[in-house]
Amino acid sequence: MIISHRHSLILFSNPRTGSETVRAVFEPWADEPIVPFRNATPQTPFYPHMTPRECHVAFRERGLDFWSYRRITFVRNPYARLVSLYRMIADVDPVWRLRQGIGIGPPDFARWIKATKPAGRGGGGARHQKWRQYGTWRLSEWCADFVDEVYRTEELANVLPRLGTDYGIRITDVPRLNARPRVRWQALYTAELSALVAERYHDEMQRFGYPALHAAVA
Numbered sequence: 301m302i303i304s305h306r307h308s309l310i311l312f313s314n315p316r317t318g319s320e321t322v323r324a325v326f327e328p329w330a331d332e333p334i335v336p337f338r339n340a341t342p343q344t345p346f347y348p349h350m351t352p353r354e355c356h357v358a359f360r361e362r363g364l365d366f367w368s369y370r371r372i373t374f375v376r377n378p379y380a381r382l383v384s385l386y387r388m389i390a391d392v393d394p395v396w397r398l399r400q401g402i403g404i405g406p407p408d409f410a411r412w413i414k415a416t417k418p419a420g421r422g423g424g425g426a427r428h429q430k431w432r433q434y435g436t437w438r439l440s441e442w443c444a445d446f447v448d449e450v451y452r453t454e455e456l457a458n459v460l461p462r463l464g465t466d467y468g469i470r471i472t473d474v475p476r477l478n479a480r481p482r483v484r485w486q487a488l489y490t491a492e493l494s495a496l497v498a499e500r501y502h503d504e505m506q507r508f509g510y511p512a513l514h515a516a517v518a
Contacts, residue, residue, distance in 0.1 A: 301348050301355075303332040307467045312373035313349050314442055315435040316384045318453040322374070323348075325460050325471055338428045349430040352446030371446065372463070375439050376453040377510045378501040379494070383485035385423060385435040386412060393425075409488050418500045439504040452508055489513050 302311040302323060311326055313319035323334075337347040345358040352371060359366035376384075390397075390406040399406060406412075416423050418438040425432035434442060439450065451459045457474045464471035489497070494513040498505065505512070 301334050301346060301350055302326045302330045303334075303346060304329045304467075305331040308369045309467070310352075310355065310369050310371045312352055312355070312371065312443070312447065314373045314375065314439075315349050315431040316381045316388070317374040317376040318456050319348065319374075321456060321475055322460065324475060325464070326469075329467070329469065336428070337430050347430065349434050351434065352443045356446055366446075370448055372449045372451070373443050373447050374453050374456070375450050375504055375508055378497055378505060379489065379510075379513050380485050382413060382416075382436065382497065383409075383483070383488055385432070387483075388435075389423070389425070389432060410490065410493050413493055413496065438501050450508075486513060 301313045301319075302309070304310075304326070307329060309329075311322055313323065332346050333344050334346050334348055335344050337349075340347050342361070345361075346355070350358075352373065356366045386406075386409055390400070416436040418436060419441040422433040423436040443450070460474050461471040463469075491514060498512040501510075504510070
């Protein structure tokens with residue numbers, strides 16, 4: 301998350317949509333400290349994966365006009381995003397790591413997907429793991445009506461320099477940060493699982509041109 305008062309700009313970190321890259325590129329123009337959720341206080345309320353709705357409340361409590369800021373977030377192919385989240389949990393969750401250490405492996409991907417929710421508890425986890433909770437939220441739950449613009453993560457290399465130009469910021473390098481080694485994520489999906497994801501995330505898939513997986517690999 302980046303809040304730039306001098307540019308009246310908020311870049312929201314929708315989990316697993318290139319958030320680390322966006323923060324790294326725009327960090328020099330940040331005017332608010334962004335602290336871990338567990339360290340957030342009324343004086344420093346902003347944390348990395350804060351939702352636009354939560355930010356609106358924090359702005360109002362500080363007497364700031366949230367609606368006068370340009371508000372941007374990002375979206376990603378839900379199929380790829382869910383695999384990315386699953387792999388990140390496998391890397392950091394102590395129980396999942398213990399399972400792998402004794403040769404059991406992480407929970408079954410299909411079972412995990414079915415247990416997640418596109419709102420509410422989302423991807424579960426501890427209360428402070430907002431990246432995990434919000435990582436399975438559908439876009440309409442994540443940003444509701446609190447965001448002006450949504451861009452595809454797949455186009456970050458072109459989008460970020462254009463955004464920088466709007467503010468006189470010259471961006472020549474867009475790094476790929478906090479990314480897992482590439483895998484053929486399509487192979488993890490059965491027809492049943494593909495249909496479930498397509499149903500849960502239908503609106504954003506249609507809006508941003510992400511095809512249902514069976515159509516993409518036919």
